[in-house]
Amino acid sequence: MNEIIKSLKVAVWFMFLTFPIMVIKVNTVYHIIEWRWMNMAMIGIGTFLISLLWRYLLERKDKKKPSDGVTLSARAQAYVQSRPLVKKGLGLAVLAALTVIPSFADAYQVNILTVALMYVVLGLGLNIVVGLAGLLDLGYVAFYAVGAYTYALLNHSFGLSFWIVLPLGGFFACIFGILLGFPVLRLRGDYLAIVTLGFGEIIRLVLENWSEFSHGPSGIAGIDRPNFFGLDLTLNQMNGAIYYMMIAFTIVTIFFVARLQNSRIGRAWLALREDDIACQAMGVGRTRTKLMAFALGATWAGLMGVVFAAKTSFINPASFTFLESAIILSIVVLGGMGSIPGVILGALIMILLPEYMRAFSQYRMLIFGGAMVVMMVFRPQGLVSNFRRKYSFHGMDERLGG
Amino acid sequence: MDYFLELFFGGLTRGSIYALIALGYTMVYGIVQLINFAHGEIYMIGAFTALIVASVLTFYGVNTVAILILASIVAVIYSSAYGFTVEKIAYKPLRNAPRLSPLISAIGMSIFLQNYVLLAQTSDFLPFPRLIPQFHFMEPVSHIFSSAELVIVVTTMVAMVLLTLFIKFTNLGKAMRATAQDKTMALLIGIDVDRVISATFIIGSSLAALGGVLIASHIGQINFYIGFIAGIKAFTAAVLGGIGSIPGAVLGALILGWTESFATGYVSSDYEDVFAFALLVLILIFRPAGLLGKAETKKV
Numbered sequence: 001m002n003e004i005i006k007s008l009k010v011a012v013w014f015m016f017l018t019f020p021i022m023v024i025k026v027n028t029v030y031h032i033i034e035w036r037w038m039n040m041a042m043i044g045i046g047t048f049l050i051s052l053l054w055r056y057l058l059e060r061k062d063k064k065k066p067s068d069g070v071t072l073s074a075r076a077q078a079y080v081q082s083r084p085l086v087k088k089g090l091g092l093a094v095l096a097a098l099t100v101i102p103s104f105a106d107a108y109q110v111n112i113l114t115v116a117l118m119y120v121v122l123g124l125g126l127n128i129v130v131g132l133a134g135l136l137d138l139g140y141v142a143f144y145a146v147g148a149y150t151y152a153l154l155n156h157s158f159g160l161s162f163w164i165v166l167p168l169g170g171f172f173a174c175i176f177g178i179l180l181g182f183p184v185l186r187l188r189g190d191y192l193a194i195v196t197l198g199f200g201e202i203i204r205l206v207l208e209n210w211s212e213f214s215h216g217p218s219g220i221a222g223i224d225r226p227n228f229f230g231l232d233l234t235l236n237q238m239n240g241a242i243y244y245m246m247i248a249f250t251i252v253t254i255f256f257v258a259r260l261q262n263s264r265i266g267r268a269w270l271a272l273r274e275d276d277i278a279c280q281a282m283g284v285g286r287t288r289t290k291l292m293a294f295a296l297g298a299t300w301a302g303l304m305g306v307v308f309a310a311k312t313s314f315i316n317p318a319s320f321t322f323l324e325s326a327i328i329l330s331i332v333v334l335g336g337m338g339s340i341p342g343v344i345l346g347a348l349i350m351i352l353l354p355e356y357m358r359a360f361s362q363y364r365m366l367i368f369g370g371a372m373v374v375m376m377v378f379r380p381q382g383l384v385s386n387f388r389r390k391y392s393f394h395g396m397d398e399r400l401g402g
Numbered sequence: 403m404d405y406f407l408e409l410f411f412g413g414l415t416r417g418s419i420y421a422l423i424a425l426g427y428t429m430v431y432g433i434v435q436l437i438n439f440a441h442g443e444i445y446m447i448g449a450f451t452a453l454i455v456a457s458v459l460t461f462y463g464v465n466t467v468a469i470l471i472l473a474s475i476v477a478v479i480y481s482s483a484y485g486f487t488v489e490k491i492a493y494k495p496l497r498n499a500p501r502l503s504p505l506i507s508a509i510g511m512s513i514f515l516q517n518y519v520l521l522a523q524t525s526d527f528l529p530f531p532r533l534i535p536q537f538h539f540m541e542p543v544s545h546i547f548s549s550a551e552l553v554i555v556v557t558t559m560v561a562m563v564l565l566t567l568f569i570k571f572t573n574l575g576k577a578m579r580a581t582a583q584d585k586t587m588a589l590l591i592g593i594d595v596d597r598v599i600s601a602t603f604i605i606g607s608s609l610a611a612l613g614g615v616l617i618a619s620h621i622g623q624i625n626f627y628i629g630f631i632a633g634i635k636a637f638t639a640a641v642l643g644g645i646g647s648i649p650g651a652v653l654g655a656l657i658l659g660w661t662e663s664f665a666t667g668y669v670s671s672d673y674e675d676v677f678a679f680a681l682l683v684l685i686l687i688f689r690p691a692g693l694l695g696k697a698e699t700k701k702v
Contacts, residue, residue: 017483020476021450022522026457033461039522058495136502138509183687190437190505194637195686198679201634209672322630326513333506366517372510376503377495 125300131338133293134273139200147305173302219316336382417659422613423636426606439508442633448611485607644695
């Protein structure tokens with residue numbers, strides 16, 4: 001009963017709060033005022049229910065002790081994690097499913113899946129920076145733009161082919177990452193976030209305004225698509241080829257990031273993320289290590305930028321707004337920072353769900369934003385929490401136990 | 403010379419608005435060490451509320467000055483309510499979480515509020531009525547310093563003085579300073595820290611709303627996106643002056659306002675936003691603690 005009264009109060013508060021913006025709509029040209037009382041009723045009922053659920057979940061979260069926090073998903077995860085064979089089998093099954101999809105799905109589906117795979121790679125790239133090294137980068141899309149414009153401009157002016165520019169795009173993005181990272185990586189976490197955000201905006205504004213260089217807001221059209229072994233492909237076949245290329249790209253990225261995570265530098269990133277000072281005391285060079293993460297993340301974005309430009313054959317600065325950075329970041333956060341399966345899951349959810357729920361497409365960003373908040377409040381570790389590799393001394397245990 | 407003065411006063415006006423928003427950032431940061439990313443959206447909601455109230459009142463034929471005052475009051479009330487609610491939903495449950503969590507939650511809140519206004523109202527630019535009256539005594543100088551600019555600068559100055567007095571002399575103000583210095587200690591001597599944090603959000607939001615109403619009626623149009631860029635610039639101003647420091651925020655805002663005004667006036671107007679960000683990057687590189695901020699040494 002008490003709970004219901006509380007929720008009623010919350011509902012009334014939100015009805016008051018959303019009153020001017022939700023209920024009144026003014027048409028300033030014709031001077032008509034529209035009163036939408038239906039919205040108010042909906043807000044009232046909606047917030048009442050949400051508030052009940054919200055408090056129930058908060059209570060459950062507070063009550064749960066870390067010891068008995070083994071949920072079904074965590075157990076499933078542990079099961080998969082502990083059996084390499086099952087893990088490999090799952091991976092192969094997904095791969096097989098992805099490979100056969102184009103044979104029965106239409107071009108539209110293949111196209112969406114290609115985009116989703118691109119976001120998987122972007123997410124994994126950003127995951128190095130945010131998830132592993134703990135550096136909040138809000139301007140990740142800037143490096144994506146660098147890659148895309150590298151290919152677009154080199155192809156436009158010098159006719160260089162996709163395969164030549166692909167490494168170049170990654171290289172230029174990497175250089176930009178180092179140039180930006182060098183001065184700003186000394187900053188504390190939240191300053192870094194703002195500087196990278198500012199940098200992302202600067203890149204976009206320069207692309208928009210420096211018309212002699214980047215063709216301004218109208219963008220660059222007619223970029224060559226990639227050439228696959230000199231084959232003459234139709235548009236549909238080309239999309240299929242790009243799709244398979246993206247599968248290969250994704251596998252390479254997953255392999256690379258997984259190896260990186262458990263390497264010396266990967267462990268240094270995790271350590272830096274947990275405690276700067278202790279890490280430096282242990283002899284890990286802070287700037288160098290962070291710079292490495294930044295540059296590697298940027299390289300991945302640059303490579304994807306080249307692929308993006310080649311796939312759409314048209315780019316303009318409007319593709320590289322802050323929103324894009326926010327989407328990639330929410331992929332990482334939603335999936336679980338630092339976890340590779342998490343990021344893959346996150347990318348698939350974030351890209352495929354809105355595509356298949358066209359009816360909700362206008363609410364997409366609203367749900368994005370809301371999901372980010374809810375996620376942080378109730379499950380800050382993401383959908384799939386990061387499994388740290390544990391090192392244990394088995395021989396020691398046996399001796400002590402026996 | 404006239405051109406120089408025009409730019410000077412233009413920069414002063416800009417700076418005043420930035421200062422009003424920057425104060426919210428700096429006060430919140432001082433107390434909970436959080437970049438309140440949704441602060442720009444609070445400012446935008448203030449401007450929207452004022453526009454709606456003003457339109458409704460115009461419909462019923464109320465006179466302009468009354469509309470300006472009423473719209474400002476309603477905007478301030480609503481923005482404070484939003485600021486208060488945002489804190490309760492998105493930041494309070496995360497008070498002891500790792501530092502990245504509240505920041506991400508703040509970004510989510512900002513995206514959410516932008517799209518909420520976009521969906522509930524419109525994505526178009528809406529004309530905002532010019533509510534600030536033209537004064538007769540300003541006419542001889544109106545080509546370099548308009549009445550609206552005078553109102554903005556004076557209002558900002560009054561708000562600053564009131565805020566300073568409030569923080570210096572009232573009990574709540576003292577509690578705020580105590581909480582900013584040491585939250586645990588403040589709790590121990592009986593300060594209700596939750597209340598202080600809520601109060602900080604409310605004060606910051608009302609100042610932002612005031613800024614929103616003033617600039618909207620000066621520029622004459624708003625849309626759902628104005629909060630984003632204004633928020634980032636105000637944050638730049640706060641960092642410039644040294645985040646956490648109230649006079650620093652004002653100083654930073656004025657410097658930023660003048661930089662933008664002179665740079666667009668004498669160099670190029672295409673790169674208006676680039677100057678602001680470039681200034682931010684430079685300041686952070688050479689003086690990470692800001693102009694008036696104190697460099698912290700972290701003890702282990």
